[in-house]
Amino acid sequence: MALVFDDIAFRYGRQASGFTGLALTVDAPATVLLGPNGAGKSTLMAIAASQLTPANGSVSFNGARPDRRRQAAYRKRVAWIPQHITPVPGLTVREQVAYAGWLKGMSRGAAWEASAGAVERVGLGKLADRKSHQVSGGQLRRMGIAGALTHRSELILMDEPTAGLDPQQRQMFRQLVAELSQRVQVLVSTHQTEDLADLYHQVVVLDQGAVRFQGSPADFHALAPASGGSRERAEAAYALLVGQEI
Numbered sequence: 001m002a003l004v005f006d007d008i009a010f011r012y013g014r015q016a017s018g019f020t021g022l023a024l025t026v027d028a029p030a031t032v033l034l035g036p037n038g039a040g041k042s043t044l045m046a047i048a049a050s051q052l053t054p055a056n057g058s059v060s061f062n063g064a065r066p067d068r069r070r071q072a073a074y075r076k077r078v079a080w081i082p083q084h085i086t087p088v089p090g091l092t093v094r095e096q097v098a099y100a101g102w103l104k105g106m107s108r109g110a111a112w113e114a115s116a117g118a119v120e121r122v123g124l125g126k127l128a129d130r131k132s133h134q135v136s137g138g139q140l141r142r143m144g145i146a147g148a149l150t151h152r153s154e155l156i157l158m159d160e161p162t163a164g165l166d167p168q169q170r171q172m173f174r175q176l177v178a179e180l181s182q183r184v185q186v187l188v189s190t191h192q193t194e195d196l197a198d199l200y201h202q203v204v205v206l207d208q209g210a211v212r213f214q215g216s217p218a219d220f221h222a223l224a225p226a227s228g229g230s231r232e233r234a235e236a237a238y239a240l241l242v243g244q245e246i
């Protein structure tokens with residue numbers, strides 16, 4: 001399974017920088033996208049999700065492109081979990097998860113049925129009947145993932161899923177990503193370099209709209225001097241590539 005960015009050009013309005021001729025293939029079960037603030041991570045995720053359209057070039061998932069007539073089909077396969085998930089007023093967690101499935105074309109019954117297992121898989125079983133506006137930011141993001149599982153996405157894009165989470169919730173996310181990547185492809189953007197090797201098969205470093213590195217966690221760590229633990233080496237490698245600490 002491969003997400004392919006081919007010769008992408010994109011900029012916001014009259015912004016001076018942006019993507020020019022960006023080429024990237026993401027084909028590992030779990031890939032982490034690293035980069036400093038403003039590197040373009042969210043923009044790249046939004047292009048992959050077909051929320052933004054590049055001025056030039058194309059994105060495809062397993063050969064399928066989100067052209068106008070095929071956009072709905074593409075979005076069924078590729079789910080996007082943005083940084084901020086908006087609770088739908090009045091809906092419970094499970095109802096909002098089922099609603100996500102219905103929005104992607106499932107029947108109400110099928111979406112409701114599938115939502116039960118999806119809510120359990122992300123660890124929200126006990127909160128299934130709580131109103132979605134009454135759960136935390138981390139729980140909302142897990143609810144978003146449950147929606148993607150309900151309509152059986154093949155690729156889940158998670159934009160900074162651990163931002164603002166406490167260490168316990170971050171750990172829960174790591175477990176979730178590890179489980180998910182056994183069944184679906186996962187692309188995660190994050191500032192956290194901790195234990196990349198345990199979780200991800202591929203590391204991509206983006207800076208100023210350009211790919212600075214793509215390779216295995218071992219190759220990434222090998223960029224740094226061979227001292228310290230994997231976290232220190234990841235931070236050193238990152239600093240070498242983009243000239244700053246995360």
Ligand SMILES: Nc1ncnc2c1ncn2[C@@H]1O[C@H](COP(=O)(O)OP(=O)(O)OP(=O)(O)O)[C@@H](O)[C@H]1O
Pocket residue numbers: 012013015035036037038039040041042043044
């Ligand atoms: N809607 C927008 N309109 C204009 N410029 C934007 C918009 N969104 C982002 N940008 C600019 O585009 C560049 C890339 O932003 P993007 O949000 O993709 O970066 P990022 O790597 O996700 O950053 P962060 O880690 O801070 O979320 C930045 O210079 C940003 O200021």
